[in-house]
Amino acid sequence: SQTIHQWPATLVQPVGSPLSLECTVEGTSNPNLYWYRQAAGRGLQLLFYSVGIGQISSEVPQNLSASRPQDRQFILSSKKLLLSDSGFYLCAWSVRRASYEQYFGPGTRLTVT
C-alpha cells in the first residue's frame, strides 16, 4: 500500500532562518507531488506541483522554492523565512493519470517567530 511521510511534524524557526521540509512517498512510482499551505483561518493554497524529477511548477510567487531530487521525494525550502510563512504545510501525491484523487501527508505546522 502507498504511504506518504512528512517531517518534521512541527517546527519553530526565527525570521530570516532557512527552511527545509521533506516529503516522501512509498509504494508508488512516478507520482504527481504537491505542496499546499494553509495559513491561519484560511483555506488551502497550492504552492507547487511536480510531474517528475526536476520538474516543478509554481502556483504563487513567494520566497519559497521546491525541488524533486528523486522520484518519490519532494522538498520545500526557503533561504530566509518571513513571519507570513507561518502555517500548516501539506504534501500530497496522486497517480500520474488520475491527479484528481490526491492523498495527503500528515502535515508540518511551521511557526516563524
Place this chain on the structure above:
Amino acid sequence: KNEVEQSPQNLTAQEGEFITINCSYSVGISALHWLQQHPGGGIVSLFMLSSGKKKHGRLIATINIQEKHSSLHITASHPRDSAVYICAVVGDSNYQLIWGAGTKLIIKP
C-alpha cells in the same frame, strides 16, 4: 467571488442533530472532494464524487452537476464529528484542486 463557496462558515449543533454543509462552485469540474481536517491539522479524504450520491457510515455526500452544488450530510452527529469540513473541486482542464474555505463544525454533547 471565490470559485468554490461553502456554507455555513461555522456551525454549532447539539449531539444527535442532522447536519448539512453546502458547497457551490462556478467552474467546470471532473470531480469533487469532501475532506475532514481535525484540530491537529491532518486532512482525511471523506468522499470523491463525480455524480450522484455516496454514503459511508453516518456520512452522505451528494452532487448535482447541473446546479454545480454538493452537500455533505452527517446523521446522528457526535462530538467526535467536530472538525473543519472542506470542499475541493478538481478543475476539468488542469486537474488542479480548487479549495473552499472550509466549514468549522462543533457538536456539543
